[in-house]
Amino acid sequence: MGVQMVQLEHVTKEFDETNVVNDINLDIRAGEFLTLLGPSGCGKTTTLRMIAGFEKPTSGKILLNGKQVDDMEPYKREVNTVFQSYSLFPHMNVYDNVAFGLKMKKVSKDEIRERVTKALKLVQLKEYGNRKPKQLSGGQQQRIAIARAIVNNPKVLLLDEPLGALDLKLRKQMQLELKHLQQTLDITFIYVTHDQEEALTMSDRIVVMNKGKIEQIGLPREIYEKPVTRFVADFIGQTNIIEGKVTAINDDTATMEFSGQAIEIPNSQDIALNEEAFISVRPEKMKAGTVPFEGTINLKGTFKERIYVGSVTKIVVTMPNGEELTIHESHDNIEELTNTNDVYVSWNPKNTVVLKK
Amino acid sequence: MMRPRTKKILFSFSLLVFLFFYIPILFVIIFSFNDSKLGTVWTGFTLEWYGSIFKNSQLINATMNSIYLAVITTIISTILGTLAALALHRYTFIGKKSVEFLFYIPVVIPDIVVAVALLAIYGLLNMSLGLNTAVPGHVAITISYVMLVVLARLSSFDNSLEEAAKDLGANEWQTFWKVTFPLIFPGVLAGALLAFTISLDEFVISFFTLGPGDNTLPVLVYSMVRLGVSPEVNVLSTIIIAIMFIVVFVVGLRMRKGGDVK
Numbered sequence: 001m002g003v004q005m006v007q008l009e010h011v012t013k014e015f016d017e018t019n020v021v022n023d024i025n026l027d028i029r030a031g032e033f034l035t036l037l038g039p040s041g042c043g044k045t046t047t048l049r050m051i052a053g054f055e056k057p058t059s060g061k062i063l064l065n066g067k068q069v070d071d072m073e074p075y076k077r078e079v080n081t082v083f084q085s086y087s088l089f090p091h092m093n094v095y096d097n098v099a100f101g102l103k104m105k106k107v108s109k110d111e112i113r114e115r116v117t118k119a120l121k122l123v124q125l126k127e128y129g130n131r132k133p134k135q136l137s138g139g140q141q142q143r144i145a146i147a148r149a150i151v152n153n154p155k156v157l158l159l160d161e162p163l164g165a166l167d168l169k170l171r172k173q174m175q176l177e178l179k180h181l182q183q184t185l186d187i188t189f190i191y192v193t194h195d196q197e198e199a200l201t202m203s204d205r206i207v208v209m210n211k212g213k214i215e216q217i218g219l220p221r222e223i224y225e226k227p228v229t230r231f232v233a234d235f236i237g238q239t240n241i242i243e244g245k246v247t248a249i250n251d252d253t254a255t256m257e258f259s260g261q262a263i264e265i266p267n268s269q270d271i272a273l274n275e276e277a278f279i280s281v282r283p284e285k286m287k288a289g290t291v292p293f294e295g296t297i298n299l300k301g302t303f304k305e306r307i308y309v310g311s312v313t314k315i316v317v318t319m320p321n322g323e324e325l326t327i328h329e330s331h332d333n334i335e336e337l338t339n340t341n342d343v344y345v346s347w348n349p350k351n352t353v354v355l356k357k
Numbered sequence: 358m359m360r361p362r363t364k365k366i367l368f369s370f371s372l373l374v375f376l377f378f379y380i381p382i383l384f385v386i387i388f389s390f391n392d393s394k395l396g397t398v399w400t401g402f403t404l405e406w407y408g409s410i411f412k413n414s415q416l417i418n419a420t421m422n423s424i425y426l427a428v429i430t431t432i433i434s435t436i437l438g439t440l441a442a443l444a445l446h447r448y449t450f451i452g453k454k455s456v457e458f459l460f461y462i463p464v465v466i467p468d469i470v471v472a473v474a475l476l477a478i479y480g481l482l483n484m485s486l487g488l489n490t491a492v493p494g495h496v497a498i499t500i501s502y503v504m505l506v507v508l509a510r511l512s513s514f515d516n517s518l519e520e521a522a523k524d525l526g527a528n529e530w531q532t533f534w535k536v537t538f539p540l541i542f543p544g545v546l547a548g549a550l551l552a553f554t555i556s557l558d559e560f561v562i563s564f565f566t567l568g569p570g571d572n573t574l575p576v577l578v579y580s581m582v583r584l585g586v587s588p589e590v591n592v593l594s595t596i597i598i599a600i601m602f603i604v605v606f607v608v609g610l611r612m613r614k615g616g617d618v619k
Contacts, residue, residue, distance in 0.1 A: 052520075052524060053524075054523075073528070074523045074524055080524055081521070083517050083520070085515065087517040087518050087520070088521075089521070089522075090518075090540070100522070100525050100527075101525035104526035104531060152525065
């Protein structure tokens with residue numbers, strides 16, 4: 001760890017005069033599992049394709065293991081890709097698919113046999129060498145695509161939404177397998193997904209992208225618990241975004257007015273007196289009750305509805321200004337609330353996250 | 358479910374179509390064994406014409422010419438047509454739509470126009486006609502078919518396969534021969550066969566652009582039937598039918614066995 005494996009310096013990619021990727025700086029360490037996360041069209045796949053060499057950056061530099069590669073053809077780069085659609089060669093059997101990269105590098109027949117067998121074993125499809133890709137299930141094809149990439153011992157493995165086409169259960173299973181595989185092989189993984197849960201589950205670090213720019217880079221926990229921007233807070237998991245005017249600023253704290261009530265928020269560079277501020281509070285950090293809780297922030301509103309969603313119960317409370325806050329409560333500690341009740345929504349101030357605008 | 362009456366009508370109709378197609382061919386085959394020199398009356402069974410046809414040097418010569426032209430045409434058209442299809446599939450350039458349109462024109466333009474145009478050019482260039490002067494015309498009318506067939510095949514080609522190949526270390530050349538070509542090969546083969554049969558069958562352009570002494574099979578047969586349908590023409594037709602039948606049968610059998618290559 002610590003060695004820079006992939007570096008992007010001021011990388012921009014234009015398609016038809018729009019910046020799909022806009023001035024990105026990113027250092028990816030050797031051996032880490034890094035996820036590029038964002039909605040479709042945010043530039044994550046384009047970024048991946050530039051690292052693979054399928055697209056050339058309009059400006060900026062890409063370094064691979066310290067060497068500048070942005071003009072290098074894809075077949076000369078020590079990276080391999082697992083494609084979204086698997087892209088297995090339909091006219092070759094599984095063995096030849098996996099052996100393809102080694103054959104291109106003129107590796108000896110015996111070594112090819114040994115390495116292909118090992119790679120197929122690693123993805124638990126040792127017996128399937130003679131099958132055609134078409135004869136395999138989606139999950140099996142996915143594993144072959146992974147075997148075909150890792151058999152070349154790449155420095156970096158690029159994965160473009162590789163689990164997108166699988167059903168939920170298989171996807172969960174493959175997420176863990178991929179994570180274990182990455183730890184076993186100690187290869188740098190760059191993983192592209194729009195699925196935030198997948199990103200949180202698998203990654204060492206997550207890069208959240210939006211509209212061609214990086215919104216935040218951090219550990220999964222930081223991304224979830226300390227989102228920096230409104231976009232990140234909104235995109236990762238569910239949250240309550242509360243907007244209000246800053247009425248006072250002290251040393252460590254500040255006061256914000258929301259729906260006629262004062263909220264104490266942490267002081268931060270992102271707020272200024274008499275200006276709008278945004279905070280995010282996760283629904284599971286909130287409680288709802290008929291009387292104010294002690295030692296916490298309390299907002300008074302009226303009960304709207306409760307929705308049972310299995311793992312938790314969602315409670316929706318309407319604020320005097322008409323905005324709604326959502327609370328996730330575990331089933332054991334829910335007070336009976338009815339439509340006529342005044343409800344206090346409360347949370348610990350340390351769970352308040354101040355967002356950039 | 359189809360109603361029984363509809364079924365009956367459809368069946369009779371199909372039968373009629375088949376009879377319409379195959380009865381003339383059946384007659385040709387039967388009369389190739391006819392003893393009479395005049396093609397119209399049955400006088401008795403003979404294999405005499407099957408012997409004499411192989412001694413007819415004119416006929417053999419014309420057959421060789423036809424095959425020669427078809428092979429040359431197929432090679433040129435298949436290579437150029439495939440390259441054109443690849444270019445049109447892969448690249449976007451200014452005027453692409455017009456270029457594509459230009460490739461459709463030879464399919465609908467009458468052969469006679471191509472023939473006359475070529476003749477005019479040859480006249481202008483003061484070229485003497487021979488066997489090879491028919492090649493440009495044959496290529497011109499077959500190249501579009503090859504291109505269209507290969508283009509159709511390419512439309513179902515997943516471009517990420519080429520990226521996958523390059524990602525795995527194959528350069529452009531290796532990518533083409535290891536991945537792209539094997540996958541479009543059925544289209545290329547179909548285009549080549551189409552070009553071959555069109556060239557073999559081609560009459561108008563050959564008639565106009567061949568030299569005086571050079572005949573292809575259709576041109577020779579045309580000159581032969583002007584003096585009445587001789588039994589030798591029937592024999593020739595029967596042999597061609599037999600060969601085509603065997604070819605189609607074998608290809609069909611192989612395709613069923615191998616399944617679709619894709």
